[in-house]
Amino acid sequence: MFHLTRYKWWFFGISLAVILPGLLALIFWGLNLGIDFTGGAVVEMRFQAPASQVSTNAIATAFRQVGGEDVHVFVASDLSSNQQATQYVYIKFDRPIGPNTIKTVTDRLNDPKANLGKVQEARAELAESVRLDSASPSAQFSLAVVHDRLGEDAAAREHYLAALKRDPDNVQALVYLADLSLRTGEAQEAAGYYRRALAKDEHSTRVALSLAMALVKANRHAEARKVLEEAHAAEPRSAEVTNSLARVLATAPQPSTRDAARSLDLAKTLFEATKSLAVGQTYAMALAENGRFGEATVLQQETIIGYERSRAPVDRNFLERNLRLYQLKKPAREGWPAQDPAFHPRSPAAARVATVS
Numbered sequence: 001m002f003h004l005t006r007y008k009w010w011f012f013g014i015s016l017a018v019i020l021p022g023l024l025a026l027i028f029w030g031l032n033l034g035i036d037f038t039g040g041a042v043v044e045m046r047f048q049a050p051a052s053q054v055s056t057n058a059i060a061t062a063f064r065q066v067g068g069e070d071v072h073v074f075v076a077s078d079l080s081s082n083q084q085a086t087q088y089v090y091i092k093f094d095r096p097i098g099p100n101t102i103k104t105v106t107d108r109l110n111d112p113k114a115n116l117g118k119v120q121e122a123r124a125e126l127a128e129s130v131r132l133d134s135a136s137p138s139a140q141f142s143l144a145v146v147h148d149r150l151g152e153d154a155a156a157r158e159h160y161l162a163a164l165k166r167d168p169d170n171v172q173a174l175v176y177l178a179d180l181s182l183r184t185g186e187a188q189e190a191a192g193y194y195r196r197a198l199a200k201d202e203h204s205t206r207v208a209l210s211l212a213m214a215l216v217k218a219n220r221h222a223e224a225r226k227v228l229e230e231a232h233a234a235e236p237r238s239a240e241v242t243n244s245l246a247r248v249l250a251t252a253p254q255p256s257t258r259d260a261a262r263s264l265d266l267a268k269t270l271f272e273a274t275k276s277l278a279v280g281q282t283y284a285m286a287l288a289e290n291g292r293f294g295e296a297t298v299l300q301q302e303t304i305i306g307y308e309r310s311r312a313p314v315d316r317n318f319l320e321r322n323l324r325l326y327q328l329k330k331p332a333r334e335g336w337p338a339q340d341p342a343f344h345p346r347s348p349a350a351a352r353v354a355t356v357s
Contacts, residue, residue: 122146130159137167141176148176148350153184171200172347175207178214179345187217205235212244213342216335221252242270243282244342247335250285260289277306277314284322288331296326315339 126143133139144159160177163170178193194211201207208231215224228245235241249263267286271279280303287296300323307314318337325332336342346352 119146119149123150134162135166137163137170137173140166141170141173144173145176145350148180149352151352153180156180169200171197174200175210176347176350178210179347179350182210182214182217183344183346187214190214191218191220203234205231205238205241209240209244209342210345212248213336213345216248217343219253221248221254221257224248225252225257239270239274239276239279242266243276243279246270246282246286250282250289251332251335253333258289260286264290277303277310277312280306281319281322284326285332285335288326293326293329297323300326 123143123146126139126146129136129139130143140159140163144156144163147153147156147159157177157180160173160180163173164177167173174193174197178190178197181187181190181193191211191214194207194214198204198207198211208227212224212227212231215221215227225245225248228241228248231238231241232245246263246266248257249259249266252258264286267279267283270276271283280299284296284300284303287293287299300319304316304319304323307316307319315337318334322332322334
């Protein structure tokens with residue numbers, strides 16, 4: 001049997017050795033009190049952007065410019081979703097801040113003039129980097145992105161091509177150049193770049209969707225269907241892929257490309273699961289393709305009302321044009337309007353900067 005009391009002085013000594021340093025630290029250095037005791041503040045801001053695009057220095061500077069002191073900025077990501085992560089920015093102040101401080105800082109961070117100035121400054125610096133080392137694919141690509149963000153399409157195209165000349169396997173450059181080509185009406189060219197990118201990254205749903213949209217724009221619906229069928233087989237849970245495939249099956253101009261029954265099955269199942277307005281449009285197209293014009297008319301009318309109530313952006317003329325077709329007992333032969341965002345893609349890093357007069 002182990003006699004605990006026989007070694008009591010050993011245990012007292014060990015306990016004292018642990019407790020005494022803590023007491024001394026408390027006496028000489030004190031406690032690191034949180035804001036619950038010091039009267040500071042913690043602010044949470046959310047950015048739907050990659051962590052690399054959230055500048056903690058810019059946020060801290062903006063707060064200091066309006067009187068914030070002892071600012072500490074931390075960034076965390078919500079990784080619970082497969083979609084683009086939301087960046088949670090926590091700003092800790094050791095002192096209280098005024099009620100209007102957050103609004104003032106948010107306005108500054110969103111100021112188009114400030115953002116435009118930063119991008120223009122980056123353009124000048126990157127142009128100098130390219131001048132000093134034109135063989136650098138990363139410098140060429142970065143400069144292309146800056147031109148892209150400023151809406152300087154010709155210059156962006158030139159530097160995307162220069163980057164690809166030096167690094168033909170650069171998937172990002174291929175996709176951004178394809179996006180630019182599709183936005184500027186070069187659908188055939190865009191499809192070629194997307195195919196090259198998909199060959200390098202065959203599991204990219206985004207690239208497959210963009211390739212399909214480029215093919216639709218180029219009136220190559222049979223090829224678009226094949227791409228979407230393959231993407232749907234790889235990602236059967238992707239609502240965007242399913243919706244796009246159902247639209248092509250319902251609206252393709254070529255009879256051999258259409259499949260009325262399958263389009264209806266895909267659209268109905270997806271609509272019942274999502275009740276999405278975009279899918280509602282597709283479901284109406286599929287109903288009309290199957291000769292169920294009365295149901296298509298009612299659903300299209302309900303979809304138009306849904307857009308009005310939600311104030312979601314949509315091409316109202318496109319909706320009403322299809323509604324008139326259904327009322328005339330005619331199917332739709334246009335899956336997307338010309339100005340649909342699907343034909344004007346932009347990756348987040350190449351998001352257009354607002355120009356200010």
